[in-house]
Amino acid sequence: MSDNLTLPAQQGSTAAPAETLLKVEGLTKHFPIYGGFPIKRKVGAVQAVDNVDLTVGAGESVGLVGESGCGKSTTGRLITRLLEPTGGKIEYAGQDITHASRRQLAPIRSEIQMIFQDPYSSLNPRQTVGTIIKSPMEVNGINPAGGREKRVRELLELVGLNPEHYNRFPHEFSGGQRQRIGVARALALNPKLIVADEPVSALDVSIQAQVVNLLQKVQEELGIAFLFIAHDLAVVRHFSQRVAVMYLGKVVEVGDRDSIYNRPRHPYTHALLSAVPEVAMDDETENRERIRLYGDVPSPISPPSGCRFRTRCWKAQDKCATEEPPLVQISGNREGHLTACHFPEDPTTQARGEDVVLDPALKALEGSAEKE
Amino acid sequence: MLLEVRDLHVEFRTRDGVAKAVNGVDYQVDAGETLAVLGESGSGKSVTAQAVMGILDMPPGRITGGEVLFRGRDLLTLKEDERRRVRGAEMAMIFQDALSSLNPVLSVGDQLGEMFVVHRGMSKKDARARAVELMDRVRIPAARERVKQYPHQFSGGMRQRIMIAMALALEPALIIADEPTTALDVTVQAQVMELLAELRREYRMGLILITHDLGVVADVADRIAVMYAGRIVESAPVHDLYKAPAHPYTRGLLDSVPRLDLKGRDLCAIKGLPPNLANVPPGCAFHPRCPMARDVCRTDVPPLYEVSETRGSACHFWRECLHG
Numbered sequence: 001m002s003d004n005l006t007l008p009a010q011q012g013s014t015a016a017p018a019e020t021l022l023k024v025e026g027l028t029k030h031f032p033i034y035g036g037f038p039i040k041r042k043v044g045a046v047q048a049v050d051n052v053d054l055t056v057g058a059g060e061s062v063g064l065v066g067e068s069g070c071g072k073s074t075t076g077r078l079i080t081r082l083l084e085p086t087g088g089k090i091e092y093a094g095q096d097i098t099h100a101s102r103r104q105l106a107p108i109r110s111e112i113q114m115i116f117q118d119p120y121s122s123l124n125p126r127q128t129v130g131t132i133i134k135s136p137m138e139v140n141g142i143n144p145a146g147g148r149e150k151r152v153r154e155l156l157e158l159v160g161l162n163p164e165h166y167n168r169f170p171h172e173f174s175g176g177q178r179q180r181i182g183v184a185r186a187l188a189l190n191p192k193l194i195v196a197d198e199p200v201s202a203l204d205v206s207i208q209a210q211v212v213n214l215l216q217k218v219q220e221e222l223g224i225a226f227l228f229i230a231h232d233l234a235v236v237r238h239f240s241q242r243v244a245v246m247y248l249g250k251v252v253e254v255g256d257r258d259s260i261y262n263r264p265r266h267p268y269t270h271a272l273l274s275a276v277p278e279v280a281m282d283d284e285t286e287n288r289e290r291i292r293l294y295g296d297v298p299s300p301i302s303p304p305s306g307c308r309f310r311t312r313c314w315k316a317q318d319k320c321a322t323e324e325p326p327l328v329q330i331s332g333n334r335e336g337h338l339t340a341c342h343f344p345e346d347p348t349t350q351a352r353g354e355d356v357v358l359d360p361a362l363k364a365l366e367g368s369a370e371k372e
Numbered sequence: 373m374l375l376e377v378r379d380l381h382v383e384f385r386t387r388d389g390v391a392k393a394v395n396g397v398d399y400q401v402d403a404g405e406t407l408a409v410l411g412e413s414g415s416g417k418s419v420t421a422q423a424v425m426g427i428l429d430m431p432p433g434r435i436t437g438g439e440v441l442f443r444g445r446d447l448l449t450l451k452e453d454e455r456r457r458v459r460g461a462e463m464a465m466i467f468q469d470a471l472s473s474l475n476p477v478l479s480v481g482d483q484l485g486e487m488f489v490v491h492r493g494m495s496k497k498d499a500r501a502r503a504v505e506l507m508d509r510v511r512i513p514a515a516r517e518r519v520k521q522y523p524h525q526f527s528g529g530m531r532q533r534i535m536i537a538m539a540l541a542l543e544p545a546l547i548i549a550d551e552p553t554t555a556l557d558v559t560v561q562a563q564v565m566e567l568l569a570e571l572r573r574e575y576r577m578g579l580i581l582i583t584h585d586l587g588v589v590a591d592v593a594d595r596i597a598v599m600y601a602g603r604i605v606e607s608a609p610v611h612d613l614y615k616a617p618a619h620p621y622t623r624g625l626l627d628s629v630p631r632l633d634l635k636g637r638d639l640c641a642i643k644g645l646p647p648n649l650a651n652v653p654p655g656c657a658f659h660p661r662c663p664m665a666r667d668v669c670r671t672d673v674p675p676l677y678e679v680s681e682t683r684g685s686a687c688h689f690w691r692e693c694l695h696g
Contacts, residue, residue, distance in 0.1 A: 067557035068528075174645050204412040205584060209628035209641035216638065231557065234587075238630030238639070275562040277587030292566060293559045295513075296527040 021193055021225050022056040022079065027088035029074055033301065047300050048074040050249040051088070053327065056193065061219055061226040063240030063257075065233055065272070069297055071249040072229045076195045079227065080114050081105060092193075110140045113186040117198035119178035123170040129156070129181055130166040136188045155184040159214060176207035183214060193225045200235060212239060233276050237261055242336075245269050248308040249300055251327060255337030263347035265330055265339040267291075268309045307342065315343045373441075374578045375401045375424070375463075375546055380438035382419050382602075384649075385431065391649040393419045395602035396438070398676070401578040403545065406569075408581045408593035408610070410625075414646055416602040417582045421548045424580075425465050426455045442546070461491050464539035468551035470531035474523040480507075480534050481519035487541040506537040510567060529560035536568060546578040553588060565592055586629055590614060598622050601647050601657035604676065608683035618685035618694045620662045656688070664689055 030045035049071040056062045064072045077083045079090060081097065090098045092108055100108075113136075116122035123132055133152045137144070144151040153163035159180040170178055179199060186194050199215065200208040212235060219226055219239075230236050236243055237257060244254040245268065253266040264270050271291040293312045298304055307325050310316040319342050327340040332347060382394035394416045401407045411417040422428040424440050426447065440447045442463065447455065467473040475483055484506055485499030494502070500519065507515035510533040523531055532552060539547050549568065553561040569592045572579045583589060589596055589610065596613050598606040598621065606619040617623040627640035644661040647653055653660055659669040668688055676684040679694065687693055 067559060176645070204646075205586070205625055206412060206628050206642040207645070209630075209639040210643075212630070213638050213641055233558070234630040271559060275558045277562075277565075277585065277589075277591045292562060296529050296560060297557075 019058050020055050021058045021060075021093060022054075022227070023089075023091040024052060024054040024075075024079065025089045025091070027052040027054070027075065027078060027090065028086045029071075029078055029083060030086045044301055047249050047303060049078065050303075052246075052249075052251050054244060054251065054254070056225050056227055058192065059219075059223040059225055060242065061228055061240045063236035063243040064227060064229045064246060065231060065236050065243060066246035067231060067272075067297055069248075069300065070246040071300070072231075072246050073197050075246070076114070076197050076227060076229050080112055080195050082114075106140075110136070110142070110189040111192045113189065113191040113194050115179075115182050115186050115194060115196040115199045118202055119175055119182055120170075120202075122182055123178060125170055128167050128169055129161075129173075132170070132181060133185050133188055136185060140189060142189060151188070152184075155187055158187065158218075159184045160210075174207075175203050176210055179203060179211050180214065183211075183218065187218065187222070187224075190222075191224060193227065195227045195229070197229045198231070199228075201230065201232060208235070215239065233261075233273065245272065248297060248303050250308055250340065252309065252341070253337075253339045254327070256334060259334045259337040263333070263337075265333060265337075265344040265347055266309075266341045267313050267315055267343075267345055270345050271312075307340070315345075317343065373400050374403045374405075374443065375580075376439075376441040377420070377424060378439040378441065380420060380423060380440065381436040382416070382423050382428065383434050383436050385434070386650060388648070388650040392652060393433075393602055393649055394423065395652075397599070397602070397604055399597050399604065399607070401546065401580055403578050404572070404576040405595065406572065406579040406581060406593045408583060408589040408596045409599060410583060410586065410589055410596055411599035412584055412646055414601075414649060415599040416649075417599050418550055420599075421465070421550055421580065421582055425463065425548060426459055427465070457491075460487065460544070461542045462544050463546040463548065464542070464544040466532075466535050466539045466547065466549040466552045468554050470528065470535045470555070471523060473535060474531065476523055479520050479522055480526070484519075484534070484538055484541060487538060491542055502541070506541055507534070509540070509571075510534070510537045512537075527560075528556055529564060532556060532560075532564050533567065536564070536571070540571060540575070543575060544577065546580070547572070548580045548582070550582045551584070552581070554583070554585070561588070568592070586625060598625070601652050602649065603657065603686060604684075605658065605686045606684070607676070608679070608685075612680075612683055616694050618679050618683065618690045619687045620664050620693050621658050623693060624661075656686070664692065 027049055028051055029049040030047050032042045033044040033046065034040040035043040052075055064075060066072045074083065078085050085098055089096060097105060097108060130149065130152050133155055134148050137148050153166060156163045156165065161177060161180055173181065200211050203211060216239060218224060228236060228240050241257055242255065243257055243260045244251050247268050253260065253264065253269045260269065261273065264273060271293050274291040295312060298311055304311050306322050307320040310320040325340045325342045327338045329337065330339050330344050377397055377399050380394055380397045384391040384393055397420050399407060409417045423435055435448060447458065481500055481503045484503035485496065488494040488499040488502050489496065504515050504519050507519060512518055512530055512533055526534065552568065553564050556564060565588060581593060593610045596608060596610050597604045598619065600621050606613065606617065606622045613622065617626060624642035628642060630639060642661050647657055655671045656669045656674050659665040662669065674686045674688045676686045677690055679685050679690055
């Protein structure tokens, strides 16, 4: 392993444990932009998701992290087929569902469920909790033994709510309790895969922990696979066995939790990890590296050529502008850890000799502060 | 002392009765110091700040007691026009949601310049020049061109920088930042926090940072005040608090954050829900959720016990908490 040996992506992705439940290949979603007067024509496209490969094994929890606008939620919605993909392939349990019709999807719909971010807008305020949790069973014509109402009560108990609250309305519950209702609704059809789109980010810290524990219990006891979409890296590290990092519509790095968090290779993953303020009880913060990126994420309407991260990357060279780096296994990485970078970083999160500060004005400010 | 809040009480009249949002809060901020006020939603952290700024909606809010001493002067006794001169010029506030705090139909230059026109009586042209200067200072690239743009043409991080520029405009002695980075992404959040910290050092301002994010606090604050149900339950220098919390609520908060060494295991969540402010439990408000609660907690409200010279804890059993 002395030279920079790279392996094709396919070999890495087969390293996913257990059997593959969901397989996404080259998934692309472009939202058209219309303009012009009086006849509106397509003038461009928001390249929200571009050529994303992802696998989720049965009973596995995969985290999808990235900043807002990186396409992580769109990916989730494409997988649940709430949005129509522009290109690529979504395979669920060996069946191609990329462009499956309503009828073809019907048997699969009950196996893929979604938990939404906002527990306030994702529950119908005019329906009782019982009706909310019951309706997926009605829509799919499922009659559990002992009746639907009994099942709803079981579900309420499972998610830690009082089954007597069956007839209450969503406004009578707090945010954390509402999110539990959302979880109960997702569990109503015994799904095999749950796409959870920022399930805890709208909740307070102490309530967040309760819901994360609940999801963990659900995942372990019922063996449900999760695609956990979040921007909170600490929560993802806690919850997911594998993690995929997205930037501007692309997966830039994917791998085991430990591999990604302790041995990140992509500069963006590095920067993202170093930007997370850490709750540290001792002095380990002193040894953490600090990378301060310059500016914001570029517009997905006209993303940078080549590597999309190059405009904010401190290692960018000419090659990055012309050639798009493939998502491959880089030498020194564990199996299944794929990185899309021409000039990968050393696998460490320890402090480097000097802080990377890309913001020129910030650098000047820091310089003057040190002189004082 | 730059700012001293003494025994502040704020109530709201709601349909469920009187909600006691702030229940005897004391805190101090010195020039050049950063105080973090930490709490969950409904803990009264923002209401306290609004009362200090004098932007509390009254009614339904009502300040029922206490003093807000700013450079030795009690702001609560000032008339509205006197108060107005203090606000913006001597103390300024940064809000969480920059998009809804900026006027969408005025260019950012007009909004920044307005500070100088209203408070300093400058001409529009001079004010515009100062606006460009300010945008430069908060490091908005191409400030001269962008000064004519409208808020929707800026990204979230840039908008928050404009809010910071606006707060800095008249070089106030105290800045209150209410969840300034909650709406931002982590990489942008890091930029904004760093900018705020650098500027605070440069101008030697006092900074009150209101947040629910324990991580943000650890990075920038000097002191920390933890609020629960309208009261400060623990107050300490930031490193002491993170090393050994002296209140079970603080301990619970720290344990709820996913950490490296605990991954895959259950998080130690605080059980139950924060109390309804119209019906705060008797005794210690935290007792129904507290793992250490005993009989005395149900009847006696704990005062802020002195743990050391620099820290206090409102728990009857702070010794146990500190050493256990």
